[in-house]
Amino acid sequence: MKNRLFLVGLTGSGKTTLAPLVAARLGWPWLDLDAEIETRTGRSIADLFTANVAAFRQIEAETLAAVAQSEPLVVATGGGAVLRAENRALMHATGTMLALDVAPDVAIERVSGRGAVPPVLEGDPVASLAKLRNDRRDFYEEADIVMEANDADPVITARRIIAALAAHGRISADVAPTAIAVPVAQTPYTITVAWGALTRVAEQIAALGLPRRVMLITDATVRALLLDGVTASLTASGITVKTIIVPAGEASKSLSHLSDIYDRLIAIQAERGEAIVALGGGVVGDLAGYAAATYLRGVPLIQVPTTLLAQVDSSIGGKTGINHPRAKNAIGAFYQPRAVLIDPAALLSLDDRFFREGWGEIVKYGMALDADLFAQMEAVGAALLHPTPERLVSIIARCAQIKADIVGQDEREGGPRILLNYGHTIGHALEAVTGYGTLLHGEAVFLGMAAEARIAVALGLLSPAALARQDALAAIFFTAPDLAALDPQDILEATRLDKKARGGRVRWVLPTGIGSTTVRDDVPDALVLDVVRSVLAKR
Numbered sequence: 001m002k003n004r005l006f007l008v009g010l011t012g013s014g015k016t017t018l019a020p021l022v023a024a025r026l027g028w029p030w031l032d033l034d035a036e037i038e039t040r041t042g043r044s045i046a047d048l049f050t051a052n053v054a055a056f057r058q059i060e061a062e063t064l065a066a067v068a069q070s071e072p073l074v075v076a077t078g079g080g081a082v083l084r085a086e087n088r089a090l091m092h093a094t095g096t097m098l099a100l101d102v103a104p105d106v107a108i109e110r111v112s113g114r115g116a117v118p119p120v121l122e123g124d125p126v127a128s129l130a131k132l133r134n135d136r137r138d139f140y141e142e143a144d145i146v147m148e149a150n151d152a153d154p155v156i157t158a159r160r161i162i163a164a165l166a167a168h169g170r171i172s173a174d175v176a177p178t179a180i181a182v183p184v185a186q187t188p189y190t191i192t193v194a195w196g197a198l199t200r201v202a203e204q205i206a207a208l209g210l211p212r213r214v215m216l217i218t219d220a221t222v223r224a225l226l227l228d229g230v231t232a233s234l235t236a237s238g239i240t241v242k243t244i245i246v247p248a249g250e251a252s253k254s255l256s257h258l259s260d261i262y263d264r265l266i267a268i269q270a271e272r273g274e275a276i277v278a279l280g281g282g283v284v285g286d287l288a289g290y291a292a293a294t295y296l297r298g299v300p301l302i303q304v305p306t307t308l309l310a311q312v313d314s315s316i317g318g319k320t321g322i323n324h325p326r327a328k329n330a331i332g333a334f335y336q337p338r339a340v341l342i343d344p345a346a347l348l349s350l351d352d353r354f355f356r357e358g359w360g361e362i363v364k365y366g367m368a369l370d371a372d373l374f375a376q377m378e379a380v381g382a383a384l385l386h387p388t389p390e391r392l393v394s395i396i397a398r399c400a401q402i403k404a405d406i407v408g409q410d411e412r413e414g415g416p417r418i419l420l421n422y423g424h425t426i427g428h429a430l431e432a433v434t435g436y437g438t439l440l441h442g443e444a445v446f447l448g449m450a451a452e453a454r455i456a457v458a459l460g461l462l463s464p465a466a467l468a469r470q471d472a473l474a475a476i477f478f479t480a481p482d483l484a485a486l487d488p489q490d491i492l493e494a495t496r497l498d499k500k501a502r503g504g505r506v507r508w509v510l511p512t513g514i515g516s517t518t519v520r521d522d523v524p525d526a527l528v529l530d531v532v533r534s535v536l537a538k539r
Contacts, residue, residue, distance in 0.1 A: 003028065003072035003172055004095025005165070008082050008140065010133055012107025013100035013149050014157065015076035021158035023074040025348055026171065027386065030074035033081065037063050045078070061087055068094045079132070082139040092144065096170045098161060099143035104129040106150050144170070160225055163349035167229020169199035171345045173389035178397040182316065183408035187336045191316060191404060193397045195389060197343035198230055201277065201304060202237035204339050210300055211274045213240040215265060217288035218279040221248040222306055225349050230279060230304075242268045246287065250436040253287050253322040255331075261291045275300040275338070281307035281354070282314035282441060286329070289320030293335030301337040306346045308358025309442045312365070312399035315340050317407040317417075323436055327497040328428035334412050342400070344392045357442030359384065359477040360423070364445060365399050367453075367470055368422040369406075371515025373398055378469065382476050418500055419517050422509040423449035426532065429494035433486060446478040447535060454531045455523055456510040466514055488532040492525060 005022065007015040016032050023030035034045045037059055041048065048056040061084055067075060068090055081087050082099075091097040108125045140146065145164050151157045165171045177194030194200065205214065214234065218227055223245050231241050244264045246252045270276075276299055278288035285303055292301035305315035321332015347355060366374030373395075377384060380391070387395070403420065410417040427448030431439055439447070453470055456462035500507040505521040512518050 002095045004068060004070075005074045005161075005170075006091040006095055006097045007074070007076050007100060007161075008091070008097060008143060009079070009100035009149065010102055010104075010107050010129060010136070011079040012109075012111040012129070013079075013102040014110070014154055015100060017154045018100070018149075018158050018161065019074045019076035021154055022161050025158065025162055026072070026074070027388075028072035028074055029070075030076070031067060032076045033060070033064060033067070034076075034078045036067060037078075057084060060084075065090060071095075080136075082136060082142075088139065088142055092142075096145065096165065096168075097143045098145045098147060098164070099140040100149035100157075101140065101146055102149045104133060144168070159349045159351070163225035163346070164229055166343065166345040166348060167198050167226045168232070169196045171348065172196070173345070173393075175389050175393045178393070178400075180397065180400050180404050181408075182336070182340075182404045184318070184336055184411045187338070189337060189339055191340040191342065191400050193311075193342045193344070193393060193400060195343065195345050195393060197341045198226065198304070198346060199233050200341060201230060201302070202234050202239050204302060204341055205234075205239060205275060206237075208275075208300070208302075208338050210338075211271070212238055213242065214275045214277050214302075215242050215244060215268070215270050216277045216279055217244045217246065217261065217284060217291070219246050219248040219252065219281075219284050222280045222284070226279065226306060226346065242270070246284070248283075250283055250323070250431070250441070252283055253329075253436075255322060258287060258291060258322055261287070262295060265291070265295050270295065270299070272296045272299055275302050277302045277304060278315075278337075279304045279306060280310070281305065282310045285310050285315045286320055286332070287322060289318075289335055289337070290322060290332055293320050293333040298335070301335065303337045303340045305340070305342060307350060307354055308347055308396075309354075309361050309440075310358075311342045311344070311347070311396050312358065313361040313403065313420075315342070316400055316403045318411065323432075326432060326494070328431050328436075329499065330497065336411075340400075342396060344389065344396055347392065354440065356385070356477045357440040357446075360442030360445035360449075360474075362395060362399055363470070363473055363477070364420075364423050364449060365402050366473075367449065367511055367514060368419055368509070368517045369402055369515060370398070371513075373402075374469075374473070374514050378473055384476065413500075418507065418519060419509055421500060422511065422517055423447075423452055425495050425498050425500070425506065425508055426451045426491065426528075428498065429491045430483075430486075432494045432497075433490050434483075438481070438483075443478055443480070446474050447480055447483075449474065451531050451535045452508065453511055454535065455508065455527060456512065458527055458531065459510070459520070459523070461510055461512045461518065461520075463513070466511065469514060470511075483536045486536055488529045488536065491532050492528050495528070 019030045180191040276292040303315040318336035324330035423445040427444035
């Protein structure tokens with residue numbers, strides 16, 4: 001697949017606005033075809049069009065053919081570029097043709113805001129544009145992807161475009177896939193980290209010998225971004241998809257939403273051999289995973305994580321569950337998936353905040369278990385916010401390997417798996433105290449690491465220099481909101497409900513250096529209160 005994207009659509013569909021936004025996220029250059037024509041001819045589009053329409057269309061076709069020699073590239077075409085069959089064939093052959101479908105009144109409002117209405121729309125602009133839309137409908141429907149483009153916020157539409165490209169496997173990268181074995185005793189499985197893995201779900205179902213009907217659980221956000229493309233890929237392979245949508249956000253990890261899933265599974269008569277596919281972030285993976293663990297006493301589960309946090313952590317290892325109002329993940333089960341499919345290309349569509357929070361778990365891996373990974377992140381620095389495909393795949397695969405190795409040794413957290421909870425004792429307490437909505441999970445982990453590292457320094461376990469390195473790396477990704485109104489005593493009380501507690505004593509995972517940790521159950525409450533108070537006050 002060629003890394004060229006041709007945006008087509010009526011005037012006012014947003015092509016020129018969207019092209020630079022999409023290009024910036026992809027790291028590709030972009031150009032406006034009309035502007036390129038004006039540069040090459042030294043004449044305005046209005047002048048060329050008025051003088052000789054046929055001659056203009058020929059110039060347009062020649063310019064399109066010329067710019068299509070460059071790769072990668074995002075091209076905002078002119079409204080009539082689809083009229084010639086040779087143009088449509090060229091766009092299909094050399095990249096992805098994506099049609100933006102806009103309502104005529106929305107388009108005219110946008111065009112009017114730019115000044116003069118194009119000559120082709122003189123008279124009654126809305127009626128003229130409606131006629132153009134109808135006349136060109138068949139051409140637009142030839143596009144590889146057709147997308148509604150009426151949203152007032154172009155950033156949202158740009159994210160949807162990139163998500164559609166990822167879901168249809170139309171963002172290529174020369175990065176070899178990585179297969180990572182998770183050697184749990186009874187149900188070993190494989191994690192696949194592969195650019196374009198969203199198009200391989202049907203292949204995975206076939207490889208596992210599962211029935212050709214799946215129950216796909218996702219949330220409202222992922223539904224708008226990725227669901228259509230993933231569903232199209234599955235149905236094209238002859239797989240029937242039954243979709244269950246839950247609201248986006250941590251609040252969906254509740255008994256009521258779990259019950260809604262059970263109701264839907266029963267209504268569609270989901271059978272024991274049929275897989276549940278969890279398409280989404282950590283919330284979807286945990287919730288769908290627990291539904292899979294408990295419906296009919298267990299049905300196959302395939303994790304398809306779409307956030308950075310879920311790809312490096314929560315989709316791996318079989319922890320599933322929901323929250324209790326007073327305690328994070330207090331209700332759940334260990335239930336391993338049959339497979340995990342990780343597509344780093346899906347991350348290109350993430351909102352910036354959700355991308356940044358995922359690094360909380362990655363910094364955790366480095367600080368708690370892997371000094372080399374930590375040093376690599378320090379060396380790259382702020383460039384991690386815009387990683388190359390190669391670096392992104394490498395980091396995700398490294399984190400997945402770390403977790404797979406530990407889960408293989410300790411599936412149910414009776415031994416070394418507890419070390420993966422660094423930053424989570426206070427992190428989970430913060431999530432509970434703030435009502436599972438103020439902080440994203442990765443953000444809470446960043447704060448938890450800040451506090452727990454300071455506890456380690458106070459106990460003489462960690463050097464101030466190592467703490468400073470952790471703080472500096474975390475600062476690249478996260479700036480905490482104002483949490484000064486929180487009561488440290490409430491946070492302390494919430495830590496007592498931590499799942500790692502034994503005999504009424506909280507077991508703290510504390511760093512002893514970059515890449516090493518220990519477990520202590522003798523941390524004084526007074527020290528916890530002092531540290532939490534200082535961390536909240538500094539942020």
